[in-house]
Amino acid sequence: MALAETANFMTIDGVPLKKRLAQAERSRKLKAVGLVAPLFLFVVLTFLYPLAVMALKSVTNEETSGRLTRTGAALAGWDGQGIPDETGFAALAEDLKAAQQKREAGEIAKRINSEFSGAMSKFKGITRKVEAMETGPYKELFLSTDKVWSDPALWRVIKSVSSRYTPYYWLAALDLKQGQAGIERVPADQAVFIDVYTRTFWIAGVVTLFTLLLGFPVAHLLATQPARRANMLMILVMLPFWTSLLVRTTAWFVLLRTEGPLNDLAELLVDHRFEMIFTRFGTIVAMTHIQLPFTLLPIYSVMKTIPPSHVRAARSLGAGPFMAFWRVYFPQTVPGIAAGCLLTFILCLGYYITPALVGGPRDQMVSYYVAYYMNNIINFGQAAALGGVLLIITMVLYWLYNRLVGIDKMKLG
């Protein structure tokens, strides 16, 4: 009854109220969308889109799939045992000829070389030979050129890279490979990535712990000092925060050197120069310094909101200083600790320049290898898969963290 009546209400200019309300609602929604849209588009364009492109790169045979179509078709019926017959060889020859004309044969050879070391020169050699031939038969030519062409393992790689998708990069990022009998571990002398991931998470964890141990008391001091002194101290904390990451890292490089000021002092005091540069120690010291404000600030802003009367009340009710701190004060800072530590931990996972400058070869983290595969090896698929694994592990950790701590309990201030 009431509903029907509302529906029949008219505004002063004769439009039904309901319609008028809907109009007002719509314009408010539009405004809201208009305000959010730029950021949304920005995130889609600069974050989600590149992420999707890289994810795709990590599972596709970009260099080969479109270029080895004849070979793929000819090898479809081949069982992976022995060597293929003339049709397989002829198809590969035709594909190579076509690719050579478009200057794409080198990319095919390089892709196969990633999985079958040594294939590069064999492909170059055979491409030059088949180029000179109008028609087949090719099998004889291949086999007489190099014995590698009678290796079924090479043909299995050729067959696998002629398909659109490949698990190769993801498996390689986990130190695994596709064997004949299924997935197997790569030989120990080539297994590097599991080690790198463990190291990345270990360094990130240790740095987070140190920033917490160092930052918590300072945050407490900042939060409880009178405003003037607290501001002074705050500037001391913030000053390095405002300095460029590269500058701070370079400063640590100078400080930690064997002939640097710290070691000069050490020689004066204990007559010994310590090895600090290009070590794990140096990496962790520099990273801890750089990350300290990230852990400290959320803790500080949470501490600011805790009324001093809580601890005083606890004391007046008979709790000792430690008990008052541990049972009353500390639990209230946990949301800040959670926020600061998560921030530092996740930022640490992506560190690149600091380990590269002050760390040794055993201290390089995942980002170093991503850059290495992008820039030096020119294997974008491998770089994408390495980044992908890091992203997934981080997301799993975040999920675990959420289950254990609860993300809604996190507070930045």
Added chain:
Amino acid sequence: MRNFLTLTASTLAMAIAVTAVEIPGAVAQDKQLTIVSWGGAYQESQRKAYYEPYAAATGVKITEEEYDGELGKVKAMKDAGNVTWDVMDVDTAHALAGCDEGLLEKLDYGKIADRAKFLPNTALDCAVGSIAYSTIFAYSADFYKENPPTTIKDLFDTAKYPGKRALLKKPFGNLEWALVADGVPIDKVYEVLGTEEGVEQAFKKLDTIKGDIVWWEAGAQPPELLANGEVVMTSAWNGRIGNAIKEGKNFKIVWDHQEFDWDLWAIPAGTKNLDLAYDFIKFASDPKNMSQQSKYIAYAPTHVDAIALVDPAIAPTLPTFPDNMKTAISTDWTFWADNNEELTKRFNAWLAQ
């Protein structure tokens, strides 16, 4: 309101005037070239020998960039359809890889110089030689005053020659030295390295000094590491050490088993300034211009007519000097094209152990 209008009008007029004045300037600025090289003393020698004279002669504005051989950046630019580099300085490995993967233009020698006038192996399909450089090892003469290191074996002998040494953080070059130091004759190096046992032998030899190695990645690092006492011996590109000696550093170069290579000019595929890039390379390949570079760094020209123009006084500091070439290792590029990726993986795994 009238005031406001006059103000607007005069501002507009001024803006138009300024634009009008700037138009000729803008055209000249259009001619610019981005040249990428290996930084440090080497790039400085190129600046003095080529960039500055070329800019002065043509009015082209040259923008310099630095890299450490990251060809992946060219691929990324090419994939994105926005290649911002115009000329690159590459070594042989990068010249060949870039050519195979379609990242470098195939050169039209008609626009550069007579191809036959270049030393063998320096006039490649996608790159034309500019200088000969060498990977040598050098030591601080302040540290080894008596009985200094003289052979590549000494680099691997930490008992006789204690102290940290720096090496390039790549398998390339180091594996060869390791084998030679382990007694493999020069002409058998790649044959041995082509076998599983050979690779193991090389890594085992590197293992003996692993704890004493500092790794470098950019060419400017070795002289710095040596100068600030971080290491007492280092592998390096000879010109970098040569220039540090010129600046008064007490360094010495050991030429034993030097690893000889070329630096070449190349044009990234997809550059927007192709004609200008050719024009620059033509300028830099002119014997008279090319011979200038040796004045600023101890590298030898690749054009036969330029070699004759080099000051004989500096010849003994060049990698091509016969005495320096006696035991030189000439790199097998096919071997590295085939095995670089796998050996790099092994090298990284070895580093991480």
